Amino acid sequence: MENSTIELSLMDPEERELVTFIYDAIPAQDKQNLTTDDILYVLDRMDDYLEKEGLLREDPQTGEVEYLDGDVDETEQLNFVLDAVKKENRAITSAQIQLIQDAELQYGISKGYYSEE
Numbered sequence: 001m002e003n004s005t006i007e008l009s010l011m012d013p014e015e016r017e018l019v020t021f022i023y024d025a026i027p028a029q030d031k032q033n034l035t036t037d038d039i040l041y042v043l044d045r046m047d048d049y050l051e052k053e054g055l056l057r058e059d060p061q062t063g064e065v066e067y068l069d070g071d072v073d074e075t076e077q078l079n080f081v082l083d084a085v086k087k088e089n090r091a092i093t094s095a096q097i098q099l100i101q102d103a104e105l106q107y108g109i110s111k112g113y114y115s116e117e
Contacts, residue, residue, distance in 0.1 A: 049076070
């Protein structure tokens with residue numbers, strides 16, 4: 001896995017498993033210059049989108065996150081993340097974002113968090 005400022009060993013086990021799953025799911029040609037930091041950044045922006053849409057709630061006292069039932073417009077989410085990437089001049093492509101979205105969905109399905117539709 002590409003170097004990053006956030007060491008995998010410092011992540012909680014579930015987050016480490018998710019990031020590793022996503023990184024391993026991305027084809028080699030699309031991993032060029034993609035780091036674990038980039039994956040975490042995209043995942044955080046995906047959560048920002050869910051929060052904006054009322055599909056994620058964070059307890060201000062405990063920091064625990066609750067994902068609420070609802071439909072996610074993947075195209076809107078992609079555009080939301082892409083806008084954030086552009087604003088911050090990050091070198092993450094639209095294709096890489098979509099691959100991260102797809103891998104996160106597959107991870108969620110494999111864990112029973114999401115149902116296949």
